[in-house]
Amino acid sequence: MKAKECLLLLQKILQLVDEGVHVLDKHGNTIIYNEAMSALEKMDSADVIKKPFTEVFKGFNTENSTLLKALHSKTVTKNLKQTYLNKDGKEISTINTTIPVIIDDEVVAAVEVAKNITKIEEMSNTILKLHDEIEKPEMVKHKKVKKYNFDNIIGRSENFLDVIERAKKSSKNSASVFIYGETGTGKELIAQSIHYASARKDKPFKAQNCAALPESLLEGLLFGTTKGGFTGAVDRPGLFEQANGGTLLLDEINSMPYELQPKLLRVLQENYIRRVGGSTDIPIDVRIITTCNEPPEKILKEGKLRKDLFYRLNVIPINVPPLRERVDDIILLAKMFVDKHNERFNKHVTGFSDEVYEYLLSYDYPGNARELENMIMSAVSMCEDDEYILTVNHFSVHRSIEPRIDDYEKVEDSGIDEYLGNLEKRIIEKALLENNNNITRTSNALKIKRQTLQHKIKKYKISV
Numbered sequence: 336m337k338a339k340e341c342l343l344l345l346q347k348i349l350q351l352v353d354e355g356v357h358v359l360d361k362h363g364n365t366i367i368y369n370e371a372m373s374a375l376e377k378m379d380s381a382d383v384i385k386k387p388f389t390e391v392f393k394g395f396n397t398e399n400s401t402l403l404k405a406l407h408s409k410t411v412t413k414n415l416k417q418t419y420l421n422k423d424g425k426e427i428s429t430i431n432t433t434i435p436v437i438i439d440d441e442v443v444a445a446v447e448v449a450k451n452i453t454k455i456e457e458m459s460n461t462i463l464k465l466h467d468e469i470e471k472p473e474m475v476k477h478k479k480v481k482k483y484n485f486d487n488i489i490g491r492s493e494n495f496l497d498v499i500e501r502a503k504k505s506s507k508n509s510a511s512v513f514i515y516g517e518t519g520t521g522k523e524l525i526a527q528s529i530h531y532a533s534a535r536k537d538k539p540f541k542a543q544n545c546a547a548l549p550e551s552l553l554e555g556l557l558f559g560t561t562k563g564g565f566t567g568a569v570d571r572p573g574l575f576e577q578a579n580g581g582t583l584l585l586d587e588i589n590s591m592p593y594e595l596q597p598k599l600l601r602v603l604q605e606n607y608i609r610r611v612g613g614s615t616d617i618p619i620d621v622r623i624i625t626t627c628n629e630p631p632e633k634i635l636k637e638g639k640l641r642k643d644l645f646y647r648l649n650v651i652p653i654n655v656p657p658l659r660e661r662v663d664d665i666i667l668l669a670k671m672f673v674d675k676h677n678e679r680f681n682k683h684v685t686g687f688s689d690e691v692y693e694y695l696l697s698y699d700y701p702g703n704a705r706e707l708e709n710m711i712m713s714a715v716s717m718c719e720d721d722e723y724i725l726t727v728n729h730f731s732v733h734r735s736i737e738p739r740i741d742d743y744e745k746v747e748d749s750g751i752d753e754y755l756g757n758l759e760k761r762i763i764e765k766a767l768l769e770n771n772n773n774i775t776r777t778s779n780a781l782k783i784k785r786q787t788l789q790h791k792i793k794k795y796k797i798s799v
Contacts, residue, residue: 349367349369350370353371354371355369355371355372355375355429355448355449355451356372356446357372357402358444358445358446359402359444360443360444361442361444363387363388364387364388365383365384365391366384366385367384371451375427378391388402401415401447402433402445405435405447406444406445411433413432414431414432416428416429416431417431427451428451429449429450431448432448433447433448482540483528484532485499488524488528489667490661490667491663491664491667492656492660492662492664493798495655495656495661498525498653499525502525502529502653505651506528509534509535509622510622510650510651511603511623511624511650511651512526512623512625512650512652513624513625513627513649513653514526514627514653515627515628515631516657516703517655517657517701518705519703519705523584523626525653526624527540527584530582530622530624533582535622538579539578540584541574541581542584542586543556543557543584543585544587545585545587545588545589546586553591554611555571556574557574557608558610558611559572559573559608559610559611560611561612573608575619576608578619579619580620581621581622582622582623583621584624584626585599585623586625586626588625588626588640590639591640593641596641596644600641600644603623603644606618606619607619625648657700659700659761662761663764663768665695665696665707666695666696668704669711672707672708673711673715673725675708676716679712682715682716682720682722683722684715684722686723687724690727691726691730694730696765697765717729760797763781763788763791763792763797764797766780766781767799
């Protein structure tokens, strides 16, 4: 295939990608300018292709052009955030990566790939603005922000009560807390409870999901920005400054970009931050609580979290058990959710049918308490005004009511012996609950000897 044909083929392929692509030849003329870049910069490709870059983009400061730097000095630029005005005068934010194409030590082209993050940048600015406004006294009068404390936490399972007791103890100091639990187990509720039971309760509580934004925007959101630090930057405090004296919750810390983690580690070590683009060290006093929905050993093994950062964050570890390991709490939570959504939908539900009761206790809740609430909310909303008992029919829009005891993926993960052991433990716990922990009645219900039941209770460390 000839070079001209290769170029034509490449141009066709690049029209299909979402990122903007701009390529200059060794003379500084544009040879590729795809549709995504055209839409981003509001430039007609016919006005750019085969034209000198410096003539087409006359208002652009050539000294700051990453394309020209790549072409003339072999400079590689990775993930650079840029904010500029397009042809229509609209402010555009992009993440750009620019590289020189070198053959035989000669630059033959320069390639720039730009990802449009304008909407994400707007969202980031909105988040910071809302966080800032919520702290203003005049805004508090008009905004009712939900604040959770330990009184809002429902549970009586021994393993869960141990977790809450540990969380209460942690509220008496300012050490970093690392909360691990599956999705929907109530990690943020516990984090807020720790803050509002601590000496910092009258200071700000801020929360940020580390998976919500790319590195360049998350850095500005956490540490703030300095006017002139980069194109379009303004003086704005980040969440660390906004949370000064209080608590900052970093949710899903396992999703924080790896390149940003050393900067967070430095803040934890030095107790000061430096805004993006700034040179002034700003002292801060912020308690850090982090949450993670994957086992710590897994994220460390996979390199998602630096070990030195993990040790700084994991001063007080709190492992929240999944709902399937809190059988005593299922009906308790279900009734609480019924009361909550009775009020929301103006219904009058008072209980469950036997079939629904059995199902609620046997289901394994991959979404944990959050999933249980969604199930109950859906069921309550489907009740007629004169219906008082939730039946199978009320749950039909959510899923068929049948226990999930044949989950092959879980067998593959843990092996059949462990899987069957866990299943047997859950059945025994359920039977004990239904028989008020009476060993004789429970053994009769399970059709096993009393001594066998006692052996299994001891084997699985079941509280009775």
